[in-house]
Amino acid sequence: MAAARMTRQRTAVVEALDELADFRSAQQLHETLRARGESVGLATVYRALQALAEASEVDVLRAEDGESLYRRCARREHHHHLVCRQCGRTVEIDGPTVEAWASKVAAAQGFDDIEHTIELWGTCADCRASSKA
Amino acid sequence: MAAARMTRQRTAVVEALDELADFRSAQQLHETLRARGESVGLATVYRALQALAEASEVDVLRAEDGESLYRRCARREHHHHLVCRQCGRTVEIDGPTVEAWASKVAAAQGFDDIEHTIELWGTCADCRASSKA
DNA sequence: ACGCGTGGTGAGAACGGTTGTCAAAGGTCG
DNA sequence: CGACCTTTGACAACCGTTCTCACCACGCGT
Ligand SMILES: [Zn+2]
Ligand SMILES: [Zn+2]
Ligand SMILES: [Zn+2]
Ligand SMILES: [Zn+2]
Numbered sequence: 214m215a216a217a218r219m220t221r222q223r224t225a226v227v228e229a230l231d232e233l234a235d236f237r238s239a240q241q242l243h244e245t246l247r248a249r250g251e252s253v254g255l256a257t258v259y260r261a262l263q264a265l266a267e268a269s270e271v272d273v274l275r276a277e278d279g280e281s282l283y284r285r286c287a288r289r290e291h292h293h294h295l296v297c298r299q300c301g302r303t304v305e306i307d308g309p310t311v312e313a314w315a316s317k318v319a320a321a322q323g324f325d326d327i328e329h330t331i332e333l334w335g336t337c338a339d340c341r342a343s344s345k346a
Numbered sequence: 347m348a349a350a351r352m353t354r355q356r357t358a359v360v361e362a363l364d365e366l367a368d369f370r371s372a373q374q375l376h377e378t379l380r381a382r383g384e385s386v387g388l389a390t391v392y393r394a395l396q397a398l399a400e401a402s403e404v405d406v407l408r409a410e411d412g413e414s415l416y417r418r419c420a421r422r423e424h425h426h427h428l429v430c431r432q433c434g435r436t437v438e439i440d441g442p443t444v445e446a447w448a449s450k451v452a453a454a455q456g457f458d459d460i461e462h463t464i465e466l467w468g469t470c471a472d473c474r475a476s477s478k479a
Numbered sequence: 480a481c482g483c484g485t486g487g488t489g490a491g492a493a494c495g496g497t498t499g500t501c502a503a504a505g506g507t508c509g
Numbered sequence: 510c511g512a513c514c515t516t517t518g519a520c521a522a523c524c525g526t527t528c529t530c531a532c533c534a535c536g537c538g539t
């Protein structure tokens with residue numbers, strides 16, 4: 214089985230994620246790490262992120278342009294997100310009603326192995342204020 | 347304003363979409379067109395699809411691998427989809443409850459210009475049967 | 480502490496979907 | 510028919526992501 218060694222690079226990625234409250238792309242994280250002097254290869258950032266995602270240590274979601282965004286969420290249980298399109302600011306949300314609705318609908322159609330993608334996008338109060346200038 | 351000329355190529359793309367009940371990628375459509383003798387360039391297929399999407403004539407959604415999938419849905423109003431991961435088979439679904447929930451939650455957090463992504467993925471009965479073989 | 484073996488790293492190449500380029504093709508209208 | 514102007518299509522460019530592979534270093538066993 215996977216050993217999952219703790220290397221300088223992986224530590225750096227996890228620490229960067231911990232300090233950021235918002236969803237960030239792999240490339241943004243890579244840039245952040247370089248900026249703070251922690252030299253980590255881009256490929257390594259991608260590998261660290263996908264390992265973390267597989268271990269459910271980070272959540273992944275796809276921006277509208279297809280780029281993958283990563284975030285270390287407070288809760289480990291299944292949940293969804295309300296994300297600001299402009300700054301990435303994120304609010305974790307529960308949707309017990311929605312979960313139930315999703316599996317009921319899918320089952321009624323004879324589908325199996327059901328997964329749902331439920332994400333909310335908007336403009337947060339701060340971003341609205343600064344763009345209204 | 348845009349003239350939107352009706353050319354042989356655009357007609358072919360629309361017709362192909364009309365005959366297909368499932369979500370298909372641009373490349374799949376391109377292949378389908380070639381197969382039936384209608385020669386249309388790949389770039390043209392992409393352009394036709396994005397024009398149709400902008401005009402809300404087709405729905406677009408992103409597969410898990412990031413590829414864009416297109417479908418000409420029966421209803422023009424806002425709706426969501428339950429899609430088979432394997433064959434693309436699609437069921438259109440309404441979610442009045444979910445719509446209400448989404449806008450309520452987002453508004454409560456002070457977010458504006460709210461959009462939601464709600465898609466259901468599963469394995470349809472046919473695909474389950476054939477893979478159980 | 481030291482050395483070894485295995486997993487991790489990183490620069491760059493490769494990949495795959497999508498978009499841009501630009502000269503040639505063909506609707507549209509007078 | 511001819512000017513005008515949009516559309517087409519082969520191909521190159523893009524961009525995020527993954528692969529390659531030689532080099533490196535974590536960490537266990539001694
Ligand atoms: Zn989360
Ligand atoms: Zn914001
Ligand atoms: Zn639809
Ligand atoms: Zn199916």
